[in-house]
Amino acid sequence: MTAATEATAVSAPDTVVGRSTVGALARAEIRYTARNPVLWLGVAASGLVAWWLATDGTFTGGKPVTDGYALWEWLVAPLALAAFLVGNWAALRERPSTTAELFTNTPARRWDRTLALLLAAVVPAVLGFLLIAGQWVAVVARGGVELGTGRWTSTFTPTPLELLGAPLGVACAFVSGVALARLVRSRAVGAVVGFVGWMIVWVTFWLWLTAPFGVFAVSRSSLVTAEIGTDPSAAEIARWAAVDPADGFNDQYVGGIRDLGVYGLHLVYVVGLVLVLAGVALARSGRDRRTRPVLLAGLVLVAVAVGVQFLVHEGARAWLGLM
Amino acid sequence: MSSPSTGWPALLAATGPVLPWGAVAAAGGAALAVTALPAVLPPEGDGVVLVLAVLVLASGCAVAGEDPAAREAGVAPVPVRRRLLARLLLVLPVSGAALAGMAGVAALAGTGPGSWLVPLWAAVSAIATAVGVAAQRSTPDVPGPVAAVVVLGGGLVLVATLPASVVGLPPWDSAVERVGWALVASALLLLAATRDPGARR
Amino acid sequence: MTSPVTLAGVGKRFRGTTALDHVTLDLPRGVTGLLGPNGAGKTTLLRIVATALSPDAGSVQVLGADPADPAGRLAIRRRLGYLPQESGAYAGFTAFAFVDYVAVLKEMTDRAARHAEVRRVLEVVGLGDRMHSRIRTLSGGMRRRVGLAQALLGRPDLLVLDEPTVGLDPEQRLRFREVLTGLGTDTTVLLSTHLTEDVAALCPRVVVLDRGRVLFEGATADLSRLADGRVWDADAADPLAAVSWRTAEGRFRNVGSPPPGADLVPAGPEHGYLLLTSVPTAEEMAS
Structure with missing residues (x-):
């Protein structure tokens, strides 16, 4: 009838459950995650932000380079908080010792349950993708992004690559919720720590426009900015897609341009971060030889992405300078 | 044994050990850490960082809404509101001390806390506590800080999202009015959420 | 064997x-x-x-x-099927969803067969009409039965x-x-x-x-036999008894070494058990 009833060979050489069990567990976790009302509250709040960004001309109304397109992924900030909480809660469902004991006696181990839950990150990621895809459609319908104000402006269409950052950032939030749950077995403490992390990563978005923090951003746009002096030459200005003249906030001209290479490295960094966090969650869920490759792959990706960004992007090396 | 025989010292002594102090400590520590961030961050967000720190600190106050022994103590002679007050009397001084620490750290970091710090803390803590109590009453398995984080995070996004034409409407276009509205809404929520479950509706 | x-x-x-x-x-x-x-x-x-x-x-x-x-x-x-002393089922899940989750943990990966098995065990424990209720809304006895249902999964x-x-x-x-x-x-x-x-x-x-x-360790009947001829009723707690308690009829039941001519009553496993273990006082038993 089932694998459980068919399995009668007590001398079975295997020590872990098969992929089909982990797959079934992942499908169950995906179902539970997709039904979580907190996640949908996050979607609704993100929808509200998307509506605001689409209607107040953030991307299409011509804003200073550090104010408009820099907010490209900000619409998924509420979804990221919801994803963190949902991941943290789901990982702590088995917090009561009685529940943990009940599950201890099943063939699937805590490691398998954690892996299945991590795979459920696909749910908030897909929702994040749909939200940013909606924003992309709205922006393209209005003629594309208008970057900069005044004399030196440009208009362009966001690339499909720029649809990946938001879902990756949301998935990272979900996975970090699971990882934190495996480190701190308290939903209350998890919520407080997650709140702080969310505010630093998502709410204080200006932080991630400066070096060296921008290299470590979980969410950012493909926009690269730099202060180009108080009286930049025409050749210098021509290097940038848009330039803001000096004003009361900044005594230097600020240039901005889309750099998909740096953005691609940023995406690699976030993938690496997701893998590192997943590796931490798995390592804290019991021994399994598959944990190490996940952790190593994540660390390598993070190191490569961070290192290459510092190498290729001059602005990344200027302490507290725009990047 | 009637409630008058359970004096405040005994009630506070009994309440202290059951409170989830870990969350209060985490909130206080995190708020202090956030307050210190401007020392290493670009100066653009100095003012906002302190607001965020107050929000974090307030989320810790929501543990006062949790009543781990609600099922058993719900029919005890000491009423719900008296028990809540006991928890608040224990949590708020700790949170207040953390707020004083934040003010000191902010001064050291050169970001100088404004006079709005205490009213903001009072208003946001009131909201967090009321949300924590309401969550405990409606869904006992949801910790207070979790509910508070959802509401405060949502509020933060809302405040940042609402057009100036809405935020600037006369009933709430000053700090005093906003604090007042927050306290009134919290009080109403607290009154509703701390009704005696045995009382006739 | x-x-x-x-x-x-x-x-x-x-x-x-x-x-x-x-x-x-x-x-x-x-x-x-x-x-x-x-x-x-x-x-x-x-x-x-x-x-x-x-x-x-x-x-x-x-x-x-x-x-x-x-x-x-x-x-x-x-x-193996295991029912811990306190089952600790997810309060926010329905009975069906929780047992289904445990079924997945027990490697039941065929969805249709698994759902059929989950329905079977919930029917067996008498929760067929409440399987889609959230566990937090079930009574203590029903929650116990949810725990029992998950233990019965897969005919262990x-x-x-x-x-x-x-x-x-x-x-x-x-x-x-x-x-x-x-x-x-x-x-x-x-x-x-x-x-x-x-x-x-x-x-x-x-x-x-x-x-x-x-x-x-042995047959239950043998446990009863340990107390054969060692259980008697009397009007008072007998000092010779290892344990005595007041019955609903107001007399005292004694287990131990009966005096000659005692009013012996048939022994059951509880009497054998009481003879074996250290037992509470008669007052505690009566209360």
């Missing part, structure tokens, strides 16, 4: 307290009851058999496998049940007895209980545990 569960010299200590003291047991197929006062070591013994705990000393064989070995542990868990070869009848109403207790007696002779069931009537009704064999040691 070897026993499905064998313990040899098993010991377990928790911070200086001896929970099990060189326990040696052979549990045959069928239902075995585990009796003992609070703190006797029943739950520790059940957890060791259920692979939830490893012993400090001695060896354990369950269904022919060694739980100390990872592969053996997995092999045992594939054929070994069922380890820690006080399964706690919280069940009399009708449900009867139904539970039917479920266990309907499992067939190939299933091994080890259940702990404080209720000697459950043991009398369900368990052909019984183990009496006290302070971590096995005081009795």
